[in-house]
Amino acid sequence: MASTDSRSERVTQLVSQRTAELLSAATVVVGPEGRVVASSRAEWYGQSVASLTLPGDALRVPFQLGRHENQVLILPPEGGTLSPQLARGVVELVLGQALMVDRLPHGQELKNTFIHDLLRGLVLDEETLLRQARILGMDLGPPRAVILIDASAYLLGPGHDPERVQQRAQLVVGSVVNFFHLPNDTICAYIGGGEVAVLKASDTKNLGRWAEEPGDAAPVGPSWANLAALKRAGNALLDRLQADLGTPLGMGIGRYHRGLDGLARSYQDARTALSLGTRLSRENRSHTLDALGVAAFVGLDDEPTKLSLAGHLLSPLDEEPELLETLEAFFTSDCHPIAAARQLGLHRNTLNYRLDKITSMTGLNPRTFDHAVQIRLALLIRRLHS
Numbered sequence: 001m002a003s004t005d006s007r008s009e010r011v012t013q014l015v016s017q018r019t020a021e022l023l024s025a026a027t028v029v030v031g032p033e034g035r036v037v038a039s040s041r042a043e044w045y046g047q048s049v050a051s052l053t054l055p056g057d058a059l060r061v062p063f064q065l066g067r068h069e070n071q072v073l074i075l076p077p078e079g080g081t082l083s084p085q086l087a088r089g090v091v092e093l094v095l096g097q098a099l100m101v102d103r104l105p106h107g108q109e110l111k112n113t114f115i116h117d118l119l120r121g122l123v124l125d126e127e128t129l130l131r132q133a134r135i136l137g138m139d140l141g142p143p144r145a146v147i148l149i150d151a152s153a154y155l156l157g158p159g160h161d162p163e164r165v166q167q168r169a170q171l172v173v174g175s176v177v178n179f180f181h182l183p184n185d186t187i188c189a190y191i192g193g194g195e196v197a198v199l200k201a202s203d204t205k206n207l208g209r210w211a212e213e214p215g216d217a218a219p220v221g222p223s224w225a226n227l228a229a230l231k232r233a234g235n236a237l238l239d240r241l242q243a244d245l246g247t248p249l250g251m252g253i254g255r256y257h258r259g260l261d262g263l264a265r266s267y268q269d270a271r272t273a274l275s276l277g278t279r280l281s282r283e284n285r286s287h288t289l290d291a292l293g294v295a296a297f298v299g300l301d302d303e304p305t306k307l308s309l310a311g312h313l314l315s316p317l318d319e320e321p322e323l324l325e326t327l328e329a330f331f332t333s334d335c336h337p338i339a340a341a342r343q344l345g346l347h348r349n350t351l352n353y354r355l356d357k358i359t360s361m362t363g364l365n366p367r368t369f370d371h372a373v374q375i376r377l378a379l380l381i382r383r384l385h386s
Contacts, residue, residue, distance in 0.1 A: 009038070011095070015029060017038075017134075017139055019074065027039060028040075034048055034049050060074075072091050112192075114136055118263055144202055145266045146267045147197075147237065150251065152193070152194025156194045173196065175244045176196070176241070204229075227253075230253055231288055257269075272299070277292060294377065296309055306381055307385050310382045313362065322354070323357060323358050326355070328379070330351075355367060
């Protein structure tokens with residue numbers, strides 16, 4: 001059974017989110033201790049309300065939640081005004097809706113089922129989908145990618161029963177939400193089979209803690225944008241979960257894909273990466289398609305994903321025709337540097353300089369077998385589809 005604190009958190013988050021949407025205004029929910037327990041502005045979460053600089057015309061609407069009195073502060077849009085009566089009516093409406101959803105039998109199971117169906121592509125039209133998500137307290141507006149956690153060893157151990165599985169699943173979900181801190185940043189659900197899915201907001205703002213670093217390769221398209229930061233977030237989350245739960249876990253990280261139906265594609269990315277990575281490596285770590293090496297090209301059945309992966313691996317060389325020519329000569333010479341240098345009319349030191357530059361730009365060393373095969377396959381796939 002969910003704790004009173006977690007229930008209050010769910011309700012206050014929904015009150016803040018839905019009030020902000022309906023009134024097109026920023027909202028802050030202040031708890032009895034004067035701290036921000038929910039807000040439409042993530043950076044205010046957890047702060048003392050006294051430390052915030054709020055406009056003098058902010059509307060204050062108190063509401064009772066259990067034994068505690070909270071209040072919603074509603075900041076009128078710039079240059080606009082809000083009717084106090086309208087504000088109170090909206091808060092009462094949203095609070096009633098939030099409490100109704102929270103009191104539904106197996107309310108968390110409803111969310112789990114919704115996410116399960118969404119990730120498997122069993123979706124309704126987008127408008128209906130967004131409305132159902134809002135009723136369940138989930139904001140599907142921000143761009144999101146799927147982090148898939150294989151917690152089967154923890155959830156489905158010997159002698160497990162359904163009630164124990166649900167209790168343990170809630171511990172995993174709670175640990176994920178606590179790690180990411182921001183209340184509207186992460187949607188997390190147990191989707192069965194020992195899998196916990198995290199719909200992580202994957203735009204630059206929500207990945208600020210794991211921001212891109214100077215050595216990160218530039219993405220070839222939106223699907224690969226912010227993936228390096230998402231990997232760092234996933235690895236940090238995996239470390240936290242394994243420490244919290246005291247058991248090994250696996251993880252697959254999917255790319256961002258546009259649209260709500262893109263979440264199902266991101267889930268398939270994550271599931272494929274997790275499946276291939278687990279079979280190839282016994283280490284408990286996160287897996288992504290672009291880090292699987294040759295196995296990604298061999299194990300993937302989806303040709304568009306193969307082509308996208310090939311483009312991603314080669315993208316740092318797109319404006320370097322000289323280096324692409326060097327690779328072609330190197331491979332047609334069976335990776336023999338002297339023969340390749342002769343074919344290109346170069347001194348061997350110049351060839352070595354170019355190969356070093358390719359390694360620096362792509363992270364793949366054409367002198368090593370596995371990396372050479374990856375580059376060669378990527379070149380062939382891209383050429384076949386050009």
